[in-house]
Amino acid sequence: MDTMELIALVIFIGVYGFIMSERIHRTVAAMVGASLVLLINIVPWEKVPKYLDLDTILLLAGMMVVVNVARESGLFEYIAIKTAKLSKGSPMKVLLLFSVVTAVVSAFLDNVTTVLLLTPMLLYITKRMDVNPIPFLLSEVFASNIGGTATLIGDPPNIMIGSAAGLSFNEFLFNMGPIALVDLFATVGIIYLAYRAEMNAHKENEEGIRMTIMSLDENDAIRDPVLFKKSITVLVGVIIGFFFHDRLGVEPAVIALTGASVLLLWSGASPEHALEKVEWATLFFFGGLFIIVGSLVETGAIAQIANWMVSHIHSEGEAVLVISWFSAFSSAVVDNIPFTATMIPLIKAMGTQLNTYPLWWALSLGACLGGNGTAIGASANVVVIGIAHREGIRITFGDFLKVGMAIMVTTVAIGTAIIWLRYVGL
Amino acid sequence: MGMSWLHDIILRKFNDIAGTRYEEILKAYKNFFLTEEELVIPEINSILLAFDRFSCRVSEDVYETISAFENVSLQVVYVIDEGVLRMIRETLGEEAAEEFKEKEVAFAEDFLREVEKKLGELNFKFSRKIAFGDKAEYVEDLSEEYDLLVISRRYGSETTKTHRVSPVVFRIVQHVEKPVILY
Numbered sequence: 001m002d003t004m005e006l007i008a009l010v011i012f013i014g015v016y017g018f019i020m021s022e023r024i025h026r027t028v029a030a031m032v033g034a035s036l037v038l039l040i041n042i043v044p045w046e047k048v049p050k051y052l053d054l055d056t057i058l059l060l061a062g063m064m065v066v067v068n069v070a071r072e073s074g075l076f077e078y079i080a081i082k083t084a085k086l087s088k089g090s091p092m093k094v095l096l097l098f099s100v101v102t103a104v105v106s107a108f109l110d111n112v113t114t115v116l117l118l119t120p121m122l123l124y125i126t127k128r129m130d131v132n133p134i135p136f137l138l139s140e141v142f143a144s145n146i147g148g149t150a151t152l153i154g155d156p157p158n159i160m161i162g163s164a165a166g167l168s169f170n171e172f173l174f175n176m177g178p179i180a181l182v183d184l185f186a187t188v189g190i191i192y193l194a195y196r197a198e199m200n201a202h203k204e205n206e207e208g209i210r211m212t213i214m215s216l217d218e219n220d221a222i223r224d225p226v227l228f229k230k231s232i233t234v235l236v237g238v239i240i241g242f243f244f245h246d247r248l249g250v251e252p253a254v255i256a257l258t259g260a261s262v263l264l265l266w267s268g269a270s271p272e273h274a275l276e277k278v279e280w281a282t283l284f285f286f287g288g289l290f291i292i293v294g295s296l297v298e299t300g301a302i303a304q305i306a307n308w309m310v311s312h313i314h315s316e317g318e319a320v321l322v323i324s325w326f327s328a329f330s331s332a333v334v335d336n337i338p339f340t341a342t343m344i345p346l347i348k349a350m351g352t353q354l355n356t357y358p359l360w361w362a363l364s365l366g367a368c369l370g371g372n373g374t375a376i377g378a379s380a381n382v383v384v385i386g387i388a389h390r391e392g393i394r395i396t397f398g399d400f401l402k403v404g405m406a407i408m409v410t411t412v413a414i415g416t417a418i419i420w421l422r423y424v425g426l
Numbered sequence: 427m428g429m430s431w432l433h434d435i436i437l438r439k440f441n442d443i444a445g446t447r448y449e450e451i452l453k454a455y456k457n458f459f460l461t462e463e464e465l466v467i468p469e470i471n472s473i474l475l476a477f478d479r480f481s482c483r484v485s486e487d488v489y490e491t492i493s494a495f496e497n498v499s500l501q502v503v504y505v506i507d508e509g510v511l512r513m514i515r516e517t518l519g520e521e522a523a524e525e526f527k528e529k530e531v532a533f534a535e536d537f538l539r540e541v542e543k544k545l546g547e548l549n550f551k552f553s554r555k556i557a558f559g560d561k562a563e564y565v566e567d568l569s570e571e572y573d574l575l576v577i578s579r580r581y582g583s584e585t586t587k588t589h590r591v592s593p594v595v596f597r598i599v600q601h602v603e604k605p606v607i608l609y
Binding site: 025212215 | 439451452455
């Protein structure tokens with residue numbers, strides 16, 4: 001191991017440590033690490049564009065603009081009220097419908113925005129039903145992470161994998177969609193079995209609960225009817241664009257940026273206001289991370305680890321198992337974004353001796369669903385637990401771990417089995 | 427200490443991730459969520475309907491609203507201003523005061539006859555009385571015994587051409603702790 005490789009590894013491990021400990025903001029940790037590898041010239045300046053994955057960064061930025069402009073219209077509150085009314089105050093229907101809606105919305109929008117917008121409504125309904133809100137909140141979190149697994153744009157690891165491996169939106173939907181669907185219903189089933197005793201609303205209050213929920217008017221949520229219609233049109237257009245991006249020969253990032261531009265132009269929304277709400281901290285986090293991981297590629301560290309792994313793994317089947325389970329348990333503990341950023345060049349390097357196509361699905365499966373394992377496994381978990389804490393509902397790390405691990409193991413097992421059957425065979 | 431440090435990490439992360447976004451979302455939701463107070467439906471078993479010579483006729487909407495409460499007992503009271511009666515007695519004498527009183531009571535009887543007829547049609551159980559006293563104080567004291575007060579916005583004063591609600595009613599509404607239907 002040469003000196004540069006050692007320095008790159010120390011910086012990489014140091015940044016990982018800071019990200020995990022949360023002692024300093026993850027974006028700052030990634031920026032400091034990236035600055036160091038650039039200063040020491042481990043990654044030469046002219047190679048920055050190669051490592052800076054603009055597909056991922058611009059896709060995220062484009063979708064953030066679309067979502068933030070659409071949010072102003074009240075679109076997501078409208079969806080939340082519609083879902084609440086469909087449930088008619090039945091706890092089981094609330095559990096199922098909110099899980100399905102959360103999963104579907106998360107498949108197309110970022111998970112944090114989805115849970116931020118749906119959780120207040122879920123808390124309101126559970127309070128009216130006078131039931132324990134914890135199973136409903138947990139189900140929402142799990143559904144959000146599972147829904148994100150289904151599409152190329154559902155979760156940042158998928159965006160990164162899609163960009164690195166050149167996988168299309170439809171390939172993701174075809175490979176990960178069925179897994180997400182089976183996993184979602186398995187999750188709702190497990191939550192129901194674990195908490196069924198606490199999910200019964202008082203019979204005598206049923207009519208009052210139903211009336212309170214039905215008295216909500218979804219039209220009250222629409223703050224700007226014109227923007228509301230334009231937002232729906234553009235969102236639908238963007239999603240249709242994703243379905244056809246590979247046939248059109250256009251990158252998903254271009255679809256997202258076009259959607260953002262069209263919405264800004266058509267709605268007349270202030271670009272300053274819309275861009276102010278883009279999560280620049282997240283985008284810089286990605287940028288910094290890509291450069292740090294680039295330093296490991298540049299020094300040959302990734303190639304050495306990949307060679308070591310390939311020498312111990314003898315087939316695609318073994319690789320699928322190792323990658324999916326290793327990714328799942330790792331993502332349960334560390335942020336799945338840096339984890340995926342590290343695994344991508346590793347899998348690419350394994351491509352010299354193995355067919356990597358099924359391995360990308362194994363990575364997506366583990367990185368996205370591993371987030372369900374612990375309370376800090378995914379951003380959506382943290383947001384919902386944070387909101388619950390604000391509302392006086394305490395979900396401890398241990399409480400989450402018990403259910404989260406069961407869900408994670410079940411969903412990853414289902415996913416691995418489906419990938420195995422599809423690409424390895426019996 | 428246990429796993430509390432992990433919980434601290436979660437709360438720190440929540441601030442990083444959600445920040446002020448959650449506050450904005452909550453504000454938007456508050457526009458159509460019912461508040462805790464709005465959700466508590468008070469139990470109504472007895473209703474006080476207070477009238478005087480300035481009160482408007484009870485509208486059909488009000489009758490319809492109080493019809494929603496089942497097995498409720500109603501008290502109908504017509505208040506004649508004792509202060510005016512005393513003033514007439516002191517300035518114009520006992521005879522003038524008696525004449526004023528008779529006229530006021532006759533007016534009250536006419537007014538209440540119509541109310542009683544309507545309440546009878548709606549099958550309400552009710553009792554009625556004509557009382558003498560301070561219009562505000564009398565209703566404030568009596569309303570403590572009832573779950574709901576129904577009162578006209580012109581009660582206590584006809585000077586509602588500039589103000590839609592009479593000052594006496596303003597005072598009553600501020601002092602009573604019971605829900606009030608103002609018509």
